[in-house]
Amino acid sequence: MIGQRGCHGHRVDSYCVGNIHISDHVTISLDVILSALTHKHNFPLLLKPITIAAAPCVSAGSFIGPGSIVGKCAVAVRDIVPWTVVTGNPSVAIGTSSNFVAEGGATKKGDIQ
Numbered sequence: 624m625i626g627q628r629g630c631h632g633h634r635v636d637s638y639c640v641g642n643i644h645i646s647d648h649v650t651i652s653l654d655v656i657l658s659a660l661t662h663k664h665n666f667p668l669l670l671k672p673i674t675i676a677a678a679p680c681v682s683a684g685s686f687i688g689p690g691s692i693v694g695k696c697a698v699a700v701r702d703i704v705p706w707t708v709v710t711g712n713p714s715v716a717i718g719t720s721s722n723f724v725a726e727g728g729a730t731k732k733g734d735i736q
Contacts, residue, residue: 625645626645626646626647626648626649626677627647627648628647628648629645629646629647629648629649629650629651630649630650630651631650631651631652631655632651632652632653632654632655632683633653633654634653634654635651635653635654635655635656635657636655636656636657636658637657637659638656638657638658638659638660640659640660640668640670641659641660641670641671641672641673641689642659642670642672642673643657643659643672643673643675644672644673644674644675645675646675646676646677646678646695647677647678648677648678649675649677649678649679649680649681650679650680650681651675651680651681652680652681652682652683652684652685653683653684654683654684655681655682655683655684655685655686655687656685656686656687657673657687658673658686658687658688658689659671659672659673659689660689671689671690671705671706672689672690673687673688673689673690673691673692673693674691674692674693674720675687675692675693676692676693676694676695676696676697677695677696678695678696679693679694679695679696679697679698679699679714680697680698680699681693681699682698682699682700682701685699685700685701685702685703686702686703687699687702687703688702688703688704688705688706688707689705689706690705690706690707690720691703691704691705691706691707691708691709691720692707692708692709692720693709693710693714694708694709694710694711694714694717695710696710696712697709697710697711697712697714698711698712698713698714699713699714700713700714701713701714703716706719706720707719707720708720
């Protein structure tokens with residue numbers, strides 16, 4: 624789901640097998656990876672939603688991990704690990720969106736093939 628008046632740069636990859644909720648006025652820079660899925664070797668895919676609240680900016684080259692929440696007006700200037708809630712400028716982790724219980728999923732750009 625994508626809100627109104629948002630934009631994204633070139634080479635943005637949205638692995639949207641799971642849900643990715645992008646609110647209004649969101650700016651996503653180039654070379655960003657939005658990954659709403661994860662898996663362990665020999666296990667089924669785990670669909671983990673991503674939520675990006677209204678009016679944030681996701682900086683170039685960032686990886687937004689499964690289950691992450693980017694808060695309203697946040698500026699994500701680095702990778703956001705799975706199940707992390709971030710807010711602020713620059714964004715900082717303020718908590719977790721759920722327990723990322725030993726699922727061994729993607730935690731950085733290099734984990735996605």
